[in-house]
Amino acid sequence: MIAGGGLAGLSLAAHLAVSGWGDRRVLVVDDPRARPSAVSWGFWSARPGLLDSAVSLTYQRVLFRAGGLDRVLPLGRYRYRVVRRPDLSAVVRRILLPCHGFEFLNGTVEHVAEDGTVTVDGRRVNGAWVFDSVTGPAGHPPVDARLAFTGWAVRCARPVFDPATPVLFDFRTPQRDGARFLYVLPDDPYRALVELTAFVPRHGRPPAAADRRAALAAYLSDELHAGGYAVSRTESAVLPLRTRAVPRRHGRVLAIGAAAGLVKASTGYAYERIQRDSAAIARSLVRHGHPFDPGPVRRRYRLLDAVLLDVFDRDPAAIEGAFARLFAALPAERVLRFLDEDDTAIDVLRVMAALPPRPYRLRRNLPDEVPNPPALTGLWRH
Numbered sequence: 001m002i003a004g005g006g007l008a009g010l011s012l013a014a015h016l017a018v019s020g021w022g023d024r025r026v027l028v029v030d031d032p033r034a035r036p037s038a039v040s041w042g043f044w045s046a047r048p049g050l051l052d053s054a055v056s057l058t059y060q061r062v063l064f065r066a067g068g069l070d071r072v073l074p075l076g077r078y079r080y081r082v083v084r085r086p087d088l089s090a091v092v093r094r095i096l097l098p099c100h101g102f103e104f105l106n107g108t109v110e111h112v113a114e115d116g117t118v119t120v121d122g123r124r125v126n127g128a129w130v131f132d133s134v135t136g137p138a139g140h141p142p143v144d145a146r147l148a149f150t151g152w153a154v155r156c157a158r159p160v161f162d163p164a165t166p167v168l169f170d171f172r173t174p175q176r177d178g179a180r181f182l183y184v185l186p187d188d189p190y191r192a193l194v195e196l197t198a199f200v201p202r203h204g205r206p207p208a209a210a211d212r213r214a215a216l217a218a219y220l221s222d223e224l225h226a227g228g229y230a231v232s233r234t235e236s237a238v239l240p241l242r243t244r245a246v247p248r249r250h251g252r253v254l255a256i257g258a259a260a261g262l263v264k265a266s267t268g269y270a271y272e273r274i275q276r277d278s279a280a281i282a283r284s285l286v287r288h289g290h291p292f293d294p295g296p297v298r299r300r301y302r303l304l305d306a307v308l309l310d311v312f313d314r315d316p317a318a319i320e321g322a323f324a325r326l327f328a329a330l331p332a333e334r335v336l337r338f339l340d341e342d343d344t345a346i347d348v349l350r351v352m353a354a355l356p357p358r359p360y361r362l363r364r365n366l367p368d369e370v371p372n373p374p375a376l377t378g379l380w381r382h
């Protein structure tokens, strides 16, 4: 049984269907009235994925503006892609067509018990295994920082956007207590999603709604010179970032998606992690008859995320310089490989060496597996 038919729930259903589990019974329960966390997902990848036919936008380059760097970055083997929720849903339903035991149920998951009993609209349903993207495990680790997004889907009176080049980071907005940047995802020269993202340190507060609106309006008029525009849709969310591992397994229940801590703490992205996790769960079920073999554990990345977040938490103003330095010193493909957790140890060292030297004391905020803070601090020095 899959609780929640969002990114993680649908991805898992599709991976189960193609991995040798397609002749089993799988129930996906989703509450269409619940507000899903995201309506579309941007991600970068260098390899084909099972759900690629849901991709509606693909870019070969991105624009980056930070710390005096103003550059269009070719992505090499990588592509920046966008999947919208309705397309994901349609593609997954198509993949599941031959799987007669897979069903969708509209309902509200009220409780998930460790023995696999799920309460949906007051009725109990039993699953041999439950994959839970809704309630999440109790006792989540603490939040280390947050990302506050406010996005406007705008339509401008004149052509403003380069449809071939999304803006991944543009720091040309007043930086107040935290770090802020703009993200622009163009549909065509007139229409784009323009999003303000604020990094909120652990003890900070997300910017007020009026402040975010003012920053977006100022960016559109002062930086993009958009002139007249209409906002057709707005989205706003605050995404918790955690560097400590979430205890995912409880009896017959495995947390998936954001509830399983799959949002990468240093970027706020989860799409590719969720795809890999879905594939690993399906593989484990088919090979072992249980879903709990996650494949190789990637502790190194959790550790690196913790280092980055610790630095950003102490000194949010360092974010702009750190990213500018990274993208100035290294080809975008290498940085993306690092952020995509697809690199070698040498790549990691190159990336760390490109970051600015700072006398960071790292212990305060790191997960338990951090072995030796002085050695890590050394990674940041030349």
Ligand SMILES: Cc1cc2nc3c(=O)[nH]c(=O)nc-3n(C[C@H](O)[C@H](O)[C@H](O)COP(=O)(O)OP(=O)(O)OC[C@H]3O[C@@H](n4cnc5c(N)ncnc54)[C@H](O)[C@@H]3O)c2cc1C
Pocket: 003, 004, 005, 006, 007, 008, 009, 029, 030, 031, 032, 033, 034, 035, 036, 037, 038, 039, 040, 041, 042, 043, 107, 108, 109, 110, 133, 134, 149, 235, 236, 237, 238, 239, 256, 257, 258, 259, 263, 268, 269, 270, 271, 272
């Ligand atoms: C605003 C925002 C934008 C993001 N953008 C990106 C991005 O561009 N790229 C990226 O990689 N990551 C992004 N993320 C991070 C992450 O990828 C998303 O949060 C992702 O949707 C997580 O997948 P999920 O399945 O855990 O949650 P969701 O996709 O939110 O799915 C949860 C599902 O459960 C349903 N539900 C909720 N409550 C109940 C209930 N009680 N009973 C039954 N069903 C219920 C919801 O309707 C939803 O369909 C973003 C996050 C946010 C908040």
